[in-house]
Amino acid sequence: MQRRDFLGVSAGALASLGLAGIATQANASKGSGDTPVAVKGGRTPVTTLNTRTLGFRMNNGVKEYHLIAEAIEQEVAPGMTALFWGYNGSSPGPTIEAIEGDRVRIFVSNKLPEHTTIHWHGILLPAGMDGVGGLTQPQIKPGETYVYEFTLGKSGTFMYHPHADEMVQMAQGMMGMFIVHPKNPAERRVDRDYAFMLASYKIDPGTRRPDPAEMLDFNLWTFNSRTFPAIAPLVARTGERVRIRVANLTMTNHPVHVHGVDFRVTGTDGGWIPEAGQWPEVTTDVAVGQIRVIEFVAKAPGDWALHCHKSHHTMGPMGHGVPNMLGVDQAAATQQIEALLPGQHYMEMGTNGMAEMQDMAAMAAMMPLPPNTLPMMTGEGPFGPIEMGGMFTLLKVRDELQPGDYSDPGWYEHPPGTVARPADSKAFSGIPI
Numbered sequence: 531m532q533r534r535d536f537l538g539v540s541a542g543a544l545a546s547l548g549l550a551g552i553a554t555q556a557n558a559s560k561g562s563g564d565t566p567v568a569v570k571g572g573r574t575p576v577t578t579l580n581t582r583t584l585g586f587r588m589n590n591g592v593k594e595y596h597l598i599a600e601a602i603e604q605e606v607a608p609g610m611t612a613l614f615w616g617y618n619g620s621s622p623g624p625t626i627e628a629i630e631g632d633r634v635r636i637f638v639s640n641k642l643p644e645h646t647t648i649h650w651h652g653i654l655l656p657a658g659m660d661g662v663g664g665l666t667q668p669q670i671k672p673g674e675t676y677v678y679e680f681t682l683g684k685s686g687t688f689m690y691h692p693h694a695d696e697m698v699q700m701a702q703g704m705m706g707m708f709i710v711h712p713k714n715p716a717e718r719r720v721d722r723d724y725a726f727m728l729a730s731y732k733i734d735p736g737t738r739r740p741d742p743a744e745m746l747d748f749n750l751w752t753f754n755s756r757t758f759p760a761i762a763p764l765v766a767r768t769g770e771r772v773r774i775r776v777a778n779l780t781m782t783n784h785p786v787h788v789h790g791v792d793f794r795v796t797g798t799d800g801g802w803i804p805e806a807g808q809w810p811e812v813t814t815d816v817a818v819g820q821i822r823v824i825e826f827v828a829k830a831p832g833d834w835a836l837h838c839h840k841s842h843h844t845m846g847p848m849g850h851g852v853p854n855m856l857g858v859d860q861a862a863a864t865q866q867i868e869a870l871l872p873g874q875h876y877m878e879m880g881t882n883g884m885a886e887m888q889d890m891a892a893m894a895a896m897m898p899l900p901p902n903t904l905p906m907m908t909g910e911g912p913f914g915p916i917e918m919g920g921m922f923t924l925l926k927v928r929d930e931l932q933p934g935d936y937s938d939p940g941w942y943e944h945p946p947g948t949v950a951r952p953a954d955s956k957a958f959s960g961i962p963i
Contacts (some may be wrong), residue, residue, distance in 0.1 A: 537844060541951070546919070552637070552897050569892075570921065571629075573712075574723045575627065576725050576775070577724070577936060578622075579753060580754045580761065581754055581757075583626075584655040589635070593633070593634045593635070594634075594636075595626060595634065595635070596637045596639070597637070597648065598618050598639045598641055599617055599646050601613065602615070602619055604620060604621055606755065606910070607757045608759075609902075610902050612731070612739070614702055614740070621704070621707045622755060625706060628682055629685075630683070630760070633682075634682060635679045636674065637677050638678065638776075639669065639674075640674055641672070642672060645669035646670050646704075647661045647670055649662060649690065649692065650798065651689045652687075653710075659679065661678070661692075662693040663694035685711055685712040685718075685802070685876055686797060686874060687706075687823050688710065688799055691781070692959050700779055701731070701744070702742065703741055705727055705729065718728045719810060720770075720935050721933065722765075722766050722771075722773070724760075724773065725774070726776060726777075727777045727779060728751075728753065728778040728816065729755050729779055729780055732750070733847070734749075735847060735899070748780075751843040751920040753783070753921055757904065757920050758844070758919050758923060759909040762782075762921040763923055763924040764923065764925045765925075765928070765936055766900035767929070767933060768829065768929045770827070772925075776816050777799070778817075779820055783816065784840065784921065785840065786816055786838060787813040787836070788834065789834040789835045790925065791830070792812050793825060794826070795823070796824065797822075799820060813839055831909075831927050831928055833924050835924065835925075836922070836925050843921045844922045845920055883938075885890055896901075907920070912942075926939055926942070928942075935954045939942065939956070
């Protein structure tokens with residue numbers, strides 16, 4: 531496929547292409563709280579946390595999609611918004627869902643202030659459709675629309691992202707999932723199918739735009755560009771088979787851990803893993819530029835944590851250039867500081883650990899954070915502060931949840947005698963230590 535095979539048009543010519551109508555046949559969910567639209571043939575559709583599936587139309591047997599690269603403002607969590615670059619109003623962009631063997635035609639309109647392209651990560655296609663600016667195609671200039679067209683030769687879990695000024699564009703949130711369902715609806719069936727992308731950002735306190743020059747010192751670790759508690763939960767009925775697809779476009783690896791289940795790693799961005807090659811895990815490491823697909827049967831009811839196992843990645847924004855105060859007696863210094871700040875509240879922290887950050891978050895009226903800045907720890911559970919942020923959400927398994935119901939069932943009601951509780955000192959006296 532040569533450069534001349536690309537169609538380049540101005541934004542003003544969109545009407546003549548009829549692109550305005552490409553949005554009606556797949557109005558899928560905005561998050562796991564909504565029931566996704568059925569994929570034809572009885573296939574289970576994908577629920578992408580906090581975003582949706584992209585609409586399409588049929589045109590002489592070809593599925594046509596329309597992606598718009600544009601600047602957006604999006605909530606990261608209550609109390610903070612960010613100025614991202616994304617697609618069709620969100621970061622990550624809407625998930626593209628199709629079926630193995632489909633012929634797809636994807637129009638890409640550029641509303642950014644600079645040129646861009648899209649690379650279809652993991653999808654096998656003609657070289658001229660691979661989306662590497664300058665190498666396989668001309669850059670898509672601001673105001674232009676290009677079209678990509680190819681046949682989906684295999685099923686699996688893939689993604690899309692720019693291959694133009696990558697340092698800036700991916701650092702600003704330009705990414706999305708591309709799911710290809712098996713041609714045979716009975717192949718690899720699951721009851722629930724979830725997807726999310728791992729992204730990291732450096733947004734200084736009081737600001738809203740990610741710093742594209744940052745390489746190591748990120749302060750926002752996100753699922754689909756959201757932090758806990760804004761990340762939608764995953765829900766399942768007891769006994770259902772669940773699939774979770776995780777893509778990583780951060781600058782480091784992420785060991786994703788799921789409580790309450792043991793799962794098998796069933797796929798990567800290279801394709802499905804044969805059953806004999808799958809392995810059991812409760813944590814799977816997702817490296818940079820990789821996708822991991824896991825599957826399990828939700829056997830135990832409850833509210834189960836799902837998170838990155840790098841402890842700093844389940845924290846909200848924080849600075850790394852602070853002294854280690856653990857074990858330091860700050861009482862004398864606190865009195866002197868309070869004397870210098872009459873009428874204001876001062877709170878010493880760090881002597882006995884950092885859990886006091888949750889208290890600071892609860893005292894927002896007395897100890898306000900900089901504008902548009904999240905606390906390091908947040909989130910309230912049925913037993914008190916959860917003390918999490920960043921890459922953390924919940925897998926909610928319920929006996930009474932109906933098939934196809936994606937609504938949040940609320941907090942789990944534990945059967946009597948099944949919650950850890952304080953112990954009477956007599957109960958453990960005499961046990962050898």
